[in-house]
Amino acid sequence: MNRLHQAAILSHKPMGRGYYRIVLKAPEMASSALPGQFVMVRVSDTLDPLLARPFGISSVLSKTSLEILYRVVGRGTALLAGRDRGQTLGLLGPLGKGFPLPDKKTTPVLVAGGSGFPPLHFLAQRVGSGAHLFLGSRDKESLPPTAIVKSFRDACAKVHIATEDGSAGTKGMTTDILNAFLTKMEKKSPLVLYACGPHAMLAAVGRIAAEHSIPCYVSMEERMACGLGACMGCSIPMKSGGYKRACKEGPVFDSRDIDWSERVSVKIQGSEFKVRR
Numbered sequence: 555m556n557r558l559h560q561a562a563i564l565s566h567k568p569m570g571r572g573y574y575r576i577v578l579k580a581p582e583m584a585s586s587a588l589p590g591q592f593v594m595v596r597v598s599d600t601l602d603p604l605l606a607r608p609f610g611i612s613s614v615l616s617k618t619s620l621e622i623l624y625r626v627v628g629r630g631t632a633l634l635a636g637r638d639r640g641q642t643l644g645l646l647g648p649l650g651k652g653f654p655l656p657d658k659k660t661t662p663v664l665v666a667g668g669s670g671f672p673p674l675h676f677l678a679q680r681v682g683s684g685a686h687l688f689l690g691s692r693d694k695e696s697l698p699p700t701a702i703v704k705s706f707r708d709a710c711a712k713v714h715i716a717t718e719d720g721s722a723g724t725k726g727m728t729t730d731i732l733n734a735f736l737t738k739m740e741k742k743s744p745l746v747l748y749a750c751g752p753h754a755m756l757a758a759v760g761r762i763a764a765e766h767s768i769p770c771y772v773s774m775e776e777r778m779a780c781g782l783g784a785c786m787g788c789s790i791p792m793k794s795g796g797y798k799r800a801c802k803e804g805p806v807f808d809s810r811d812i813d814w815s816e817r818v819s820v821k822i823q824g825s826e827f828k829v830r831r
């Protein structure tokens with residue numbers, strides 16, 4: 555399958571809370587993309603910046619178009635925010651392995667922290683209305699844009715919100731309300747967890763899943779240079795020893811396979827890498 559595409563920007567608008575929604579015409583990708591897969595986006599028409607940026611696919615809107623939701627955090631995303639409808643973007647994708655989909659008897663439980671919600675948005679649309687979504691953030695302003703929360707409410711059985719300062723939903727950590735929910739629900743139906751967000755949250759969700767003996771799949775949004783398995787920059791330590799590449803063997807992994815021991819960031823020639831302490 556050809557994975558290199560020039561995609562026309564069909565729509566590109568700010569959504570509030572620092573996020574943008576971009577709709578791209580990409581027929582080949584739209585027909586084959588799976589929830590949890592990602593695309594490498596060239597944010598400018600020049601070689602500056604040299605590296606494309608990875609983004610999860612947040613929705614397939616039609617046979618020919620797909621959606622990306624992104625937050626401006628640095629130079630690459632700021633350049634992307636300046637691209638207009640009618641222009642084209644160089645894309646590579648769909649890349650990586652997506653979330654394994656649940657069978658009909660299993661209740662999917664989705665957990666999104668920080669800006670980890672886009673791939674779960676696509677998953678929520680695919681798994682049907684039985685899903686439960688847990689959203690967690692520091693405060694109300696750090697939650698996904700209101701329109702996206704509404705879209706999750708339309709797709710899921712229930713959206714559960716926790717904020718650390720109590721400005722929206724339950725005061726506290728997502729993992730607290732998740733734990734209580736799993737204890738109640740596990741007696742009623744088989745469950746499967748899907749999570750995307752900060753490393754510490756994923757580690758905690760993986761721990762809770764193991765305590766409840768529930769399968770758990772996490773999407774690891776490591777920093778990526780090539781997106782193709784060549785540079786090893788996105789390597790993740792595995793419990794069995796050795797490393798797997800988030801871009802090639804992931805970004806979705808069974809949480810039981812990951813070595814969650816604490817990792818620290820080091821900078822080598824200006825690039826950030828995660829290594830074990």
Ligand SMILES: Cc1cc2nc3c(=O)[nH]c(=O)nc-3n(C[C@H](O)[C@H](O)[C@H](O)COP(=O)(O)OP(=O)(O)OC[C@H]3O[C@@H](n4cnc5c(N)ncnc54)[C@H](O)[C@@H]3O)c2cc1C
Nearest residue numbers: 592607608609610624625627628629630631672775776777
């Ligand atoms: C598989 C995958 C899917 C992703 N999906 C989305 C998505 O759907 N929506 C979205 O908004 N973002 C997503 N990201 C993160 C996105 O790729 C980065 O925010 C983007 O590359 C930042 O580029 P920049 O040049 O603006 O920022 P930079 O200037 O490169 O960095 C700015 C700041 O952001 C931090 N940062 C950059 N990349 C990451 C990362 N991967 N993880 C954690 N912190 C990072 C840097 O450490 C720095 O503090 C995804 C990342 C991966 C690997």
Ligand code: FES
Nearest residue numbers: 781783785786801
């Ligand atoms: S980003 Fe290069 S190997 Fe994954």
